Amino acid sequence: MTVNNPNTKKIVILGGGTAGWMAANLLHHYLAQYGFTISLIESPDIPTVGVGEGSTPQLRQFFKTLGIAEQDWMPACNATYKNGISFVNWSEKPGFDEYFHAFPSAPDRQTAAGFLQNCMSRRRGFNVDAHPNRYFLSATLAQQALSPKPKGQATVAINYAYHFDSVLLGKYLAKIAINSGVNYIQARCDKCHNHANGEIKSVELHTGEQIEGQLFIDCSGFRSVLLQQHLAVKFNSYQDSLFNDSAIAMPSNSEHVIQSQTLSTALSNGWAWKIPLTNRIGNGYVYSSQFISADEAEQELRTKLGLLDHADSAKHLSMKIGRVQQHWAKNCLAVGLSQGFIEPLEATALHLVQETIESFVSAFSAGRFTQQHQQQFNQRLNARFDGIRDYIVCHYKINSRDGNEYWRANRHNSNISDSLQNILQCWDQGGDITTEINRQQIAGYYPAVSWHCLLAGYGRFPEMHTAQRQTTTTDDNLQLIDGFIQECANNFQPHASALKFGSN
Numbered sequence: 001m002t003v004n005n006p007n008t009k010k011i012v013i014l015g016g017g018t019a020g021w022m023a024a025n026l027l028h029h030y031l032a033q034y035g036f037t038i039s040l041i042e043s044p045d046i047p048t049v050g051v052g053e054g055s056t057p058q059l060r061q062f063f064k065t066l067g068i069a070e071q072d073w074m075p076a077c078n079a080t081y082k083n084g085i086s087f088v089n090w091s092e093k094p095g096f097d098e099y100f101h102a103f104p105s106a107p108d109r110q111t112a113a114g115f116l117q118n119c120m121s122r123r124r125g126f127n128v129d130a131h132p133n134r135y136f137l138s139a140t141l142a143q144q145a146l147s148p149k150p151k152g153q154a155t156v157a158i159n160y161a162y163h164f165d166s167v168l169l170g171k172y173l174a175k176i177a178i179n180s181g182v183n184y185i186q187a188r189c190d191k192c193h194n195h196a197n198g199e200i201k202s203v204e205l206h207t208g209e210q211i212e213g214q215l216f217i218d219c220s221g222f223r224s225v226l227l228q229q230h231l232a233v234k235f236n237s238y239q240d241s242l243f244n245d246s247a248i249a250m251p252s253n254s255e256h257v258i259q260s261q262t263l264s265t266a267l268s269n270g271w272a273w274k275i276p277l278t279n280r281i282g283n284g285y286v287y288s289s290q291f292i293s294a295d296e297a298e299q300e301l302r303t304k305l306g307l308l309d310h311a312d313s314a315k316h317l318s319m320k321i322g323r324v325q326q327h328w329a330k331n332c333l334a335v336g337l338s339q340g341f342i343e344p345l346e347a348t349a350l351h352l353v354q355e356t357i358e359s360f361v362s363a364f365s366a367g368r369f370t371q372q373h374q375q376q377f378n379q380r381l382n383a384r385f386d387g388i389r390d391y392i393v394c395h396y397k398i399n400s401r402d403g404n405e406y407w408r409a410n411r412h413n414s415n416i417s418d419s420l421q422n423i424l425q426c427w428d429q430g431g432d433i434t435t436e437i438n439r440q441q442i443a444g445y446y447p448a449v450s451w452h453c454l455l456a457g458y459g460r461f462p463e464m465h466t467a468q469r470q471t472t473t474t475d476d477n478l479q480l481i482d483g484f485i486q487e488c489a490n491n492f493q494p495h496a497s498a499l500k501f502g503s504n
């Protein structure tokens, strides 16, 4: 594929879910200046997945790139602020039944060193406080239902993410893209036609019309119509290390206080998400169909939520867990569920959508709009998917829940990567995790501090020599840390006020 003729620079996106509309906006933003035009085809008969309501901090950059302010998009998508994720009941170690995975920020530099030091001492059996919640500002903001937005003029900017209604976000992004000139075609793609060299020449709609293009972006969801079905690119399943393959989504009414965190609570055969929006709460159960039936899972979720009236609708979904071997093949790039899905535990899917498009644009333009850098691009994305997978697999591998086969099977599963095995070995043997993460060059996926939060948050420590105290981060220092964090937290707006955009 070489696109030099300005008359033939046509990008065709198949699929109008969140991935399709994010791709349309970003590709327009980066490539319209080179004369590319964009068409997006969406079947009115094939629904979007309609879930996916939590983000990572990366989504802030997406809106910044497009010049869209929070007060514009957040109210339109019933969005709220997210300081991080609380993991509840993943560990049965006393004192570790819950921990918070923070998005590390500048103020944490004052306190995180104490946490890392105490983790090391505790790994050596000393009796020190090494629970992550005490050391991160965003954990306190979440506990006190505060937003990540400072009061008055910002003195310290901290890292945060969002919760939003995914259907509304799709509609919002569609409007922006169409207004900026993206050509929207509502039709089903029934066939593809190739050039002699095997590249895609056109997609054929159910009306018989053929839409030609030079570059095709497959955003058709788990169907992966162009990349996996038409170009037959192979899929690497993660099912041997991530057992969950199904989900149920079920909304419930808002609570009195809108939380500024996602809750992820371990259940009998998976985990439940709780995502607070401004008008409702998004709930769901991600589970493994090998261990529990859809009916039993629905009953368990209903019982947990107190929604026993079956008039409250439940949406059942199947998930294909893994990634394609090549995200960009010939003149086709897959973005979103069509390229793979790791499972939603750390809400990383839209992060990967964004990263796929941004990396693609870099590689595509560096190669003067050819496939010159396709191989490096694919290697980079594969490493990224596998790196995130390992962090998520670790949540299951190190669980200490008893009582049923699902959790035991996860704990005893030996299908884990060498990378993860090395991290666990390093942690258990008292090695330096930061050095190990740097040695493996995986800090870009999850930094050492996130690995500490996870491993310490589950209480993965040896028995303590209770008599021994360690003179690292002592109780006096901890009180200083508590005071410092509370003083910082006092400067942040309550979540409810930060969401009143009209009056800010």
Ligand SMILES: Cc1cc2nc3c(=O)[nH]c(=O)nc-3n(C[C@H](O)[C@H](O)[C@H](O)COP(=O)(O)OP(=O)(O)OC[C@H]3O[C@@H](n4cnc5c(N)ncnc54)[C@H](O)[C@@H]3O)c2cc1C
Residues within 6 Å of the ligand: 014, 015, 016, 017, 018, 019, 020, 041, 042, 043, 044, 045, 046, 047, 048, 049, 050, 051, 052, 053, 054, 055, 166, 187, 188, 189, 190, 219, 220, 221, 222, 223, 225, 247, 248, 284, 286, 317, 318, 319, 335, 336, 337, 338, 344, 347, 348, 349, 350, 351
């Ligand atoms: C249970 C669950 C929870 C999740 N939670 C999160 C989360 O918290 N955070 C996060 O970032 N992500 C999450 N995700 C992932 C997130 O939902 C998706 O990454 C995101 O919605 C993008 O989906 P998509 O656009 O790739 O696919 P879809 O939403 O499935 O869209 C596919 C599009 O392709 C179109 N299409 C398909 N075939 C054709 C055809 N033949 N012709 C024309 N059009 C066609 C459809 O009409 C549709 O518009 C979750 C996913 C699941 C399953």
